[in-house]
Amino acid sequence: MNSLGRLVLPVSRAVIFKNKPVLFRSVMTTSKLAEKAMENLKSNPYFEKYAKKIATLQETSPEEFLSKLQETEIERRRKAEAAKEEERKCALRASESSKIQTDTALQSKPKSLATVMKMELIEGKSAEEIKQIWYEYYGQKDGVAAVVPAANFLSILENSRTHPLFLFPLPRSNGYEFxxxxxAGNDIHFTTLINYQTHKENAPECLTLTHYTDLIDSKGIVLMRGEFDTDLLTVSEAQCLANQVQLYYGIPTESKKRLLDTFTNNPSAFKFMDLVSELENLTL
Structure with missing residues (x-):
């Protein structure tokens, strides 16, 4: 045996496990399994450290070495399949709510702009002037606010009817949190995936975006205000989530439309890392 890639047992030699002969075809399959395990082993950052011990075992006890490689590869594949299955279950659980959304929830009464702003401040003002006033009110350093063009908001509203529930990746210091x-009508409620899985509709919110449509006909704009839990999100993180709403619901690309559709209609095929790829490609 010069290498795992050339491992072939002669046909004339009988290999017996529990008194049952192993077919030649099975030996070849086992060899491929061990070859794949060896590739993964070499990619391990600690491989060089133990390379001599591995070579010695391979030389002195080839059957034991092969057995350990097979076991390692089988365990790796088992864990990979388990992780994939858990991801599929998460997507299924998260999409269940979108299937049972009621028209009542989607058509909740919009909040009036007068509840958060003195209307006399914008009386007789142009859309651009109102935009500046709104950002002075809520777009300061610690605020989340936006002035959304009417066409973009109508796109958000339309897409939310067919995709009332979705996931966004949020960059963290040690990776991503979903x-x-x-x-719900003109409001968008956010909660972490782990809280959603635990508490469902009673999950604590980390961010709420409220859209005020009072000026959509007269000025062609919709004012958005965000309130968030400062113990769970920073300003930049809240803004990141608000921006992703625009990217997926307001002005979605074809790839983002596909992700929305897959999540809602084919959750078993949905992959969390596709969301991460979209975000990272956007950053680039």
């Missing part, structure tokens, strides 16, 4: 967003 956040569930749920639409």
């Amino acid at each position: 956040v569930v967003c749920q639409f």
Whole structure:
């Protein structure tokens, strides 16, 4: 045996496990399994450290070495399949709510702009002037606010009817955390995926985006205000989530439309890392 890639047992030699002969075809399959395991082993950052011990075992006890490689590869594949299955279950659980959304929830009464702003401040003002006033009110350093063009908001509203529930990746220092967003009329509610899985509709919110449509006909704009839990999100993180709403619901590319459709209609095929790829490609 010069290498695992050339491992072939002669046909004339009988290999017996539990008194049952192993067919030649099975030996070849085992060899491929061990070859794949060896590739993964070499890619391990600690391989060089133990390379001599591995070579010695391979030389002195080839059957034991092969057995350990097979066991390692089988365990790796088992864990990979388990992780894939858990991801599929998460997507299924997260999409269940989108299937049972009621028209009542989606058509909740919009909040009036007068509840958060003195209307006399914008009386007789142009859309651009109102935009500046709105950002002075809520777009300061610690605020989340936006002035959304009417066409973009109508796109958000339309897409939310067919995709009332979705996920967004949120960059963290040690990777990504996934956040569930749920639409209810002109409001969008956010909670972390782990809280959603635990508490469902009673999950604590980390961010709420409210859209005020009072000026959509007269000025062609919709004012958005965000309130968030400062113990769970920073300003930049809240803004990141608000921006992703625009990217997926307001002005979605074809790839983002496909992700929305897959999540809602074919959750078993949905992959969390596709969301991460979209975000990272956007950053680039």
